[in-house]
Amino acid sequence: DLVLIDAGCEIDCYASDITRTFPVSGRFSPEQKAIYELVLKAQAAAFAEIAPGKHWNHAHEATVQVITEGLVELGLLEGEVQALIDSEAYRAFYMHRAGHWLGMDVHDVGEYKVGGEWRVLEPGMALTVEPGIYIGADNQAVAKKWRGIGVRIEDDVVVTRQGCEILTSGVPRTVAEIEALMLAARKDAA
Numbered sequence: 140d141l142v143l144i145d146a147g148c149e150i151d152c153y154a155s156d157i158t159r160t161f162p163v164s165g166r167f168s169p170e171q172k173a174i175y176e177l178v179l180k181a182q183a184a185a186f187a188e189i190a191p192g193k194h195w196n197h198a199h200e201a202t203v204q205v206i207t208e209g210l211v212e213l214g215l216l217e218g219e220v221q222a223l224i225d226s227e228a229y230r231a232f233y234m235h236r237a238g239h240w241l242g243m244d245v246h247d248v249g250e251y252k253v254g255g256e257w258r259v260l261e262p263g264m265a266l267t268v269e270p271g272i273y274i275g276a277d278n279q280a281v282a283k284k285w286r287g288i289g290v291r292i293e294d295d296v297v298v299t300r301q302g303c304e305i306l307t308s309g310v311p312r313t314v315a316e317i318e319a320l321m322l323a324a325r326k327d328a329a
């Protein structure tokens with residue numbers, strides 16, 4: 140099984156919000172790894188869309204594009220990618236947005252749209268980036284090997300003049316980093 144922990148700490152009145160997903164066994168199964176790598180790829184695509192001048196929804200749109208393409212490649216969705224995006228077919232697996240404002244509260248105050256348009260990012264704004272894929276244990280529409288897998292990866296970023304800085308980059312995130320951490324933890328326990 141996978142364990143998903145969504146947690147944060149608060150220091151000097153500022154909040155954080157991090158999610159990591161890791162395998163109980165210490166090693167991802169091939170299917171868990173495929174889903175994990177896809178979520179990670181979606182998150183990387185979102186980071187690339189966070190910069191001054193980009194608007195709030197660009198990062199979310201990037202995650203939707205990558206996740207939908209990946210779900211088709213893995214055989215979890217069937218059809219043409221753009222049509223699946225237009226019909227929101229991806230929402231069967233990715234039903235939330237890519238992030239939220241972060242600051243003095245975990246879900247901080249702040250508008251996401253201004254005058255009906257997505258808000259444009261500015262240096263100093265802090266937000267979370269947290270794509271996920273969740274396959275119901277009872278999802279009869281997909282092959283049995285995929286059922287029950289859920290992955291979310293959440294990091295905190297601040298918009299810089301050039302792009303964004305990942306504030307939580309010190310927390311292991313890749314498959315290799317997480318499997319190495321699990322192995323080290325097991326050795327420590329032994």
Ligand SMILES: [Mn+2]
Pocket residue numbers: 156239267269293
């Ligand atoms: Mn969050």
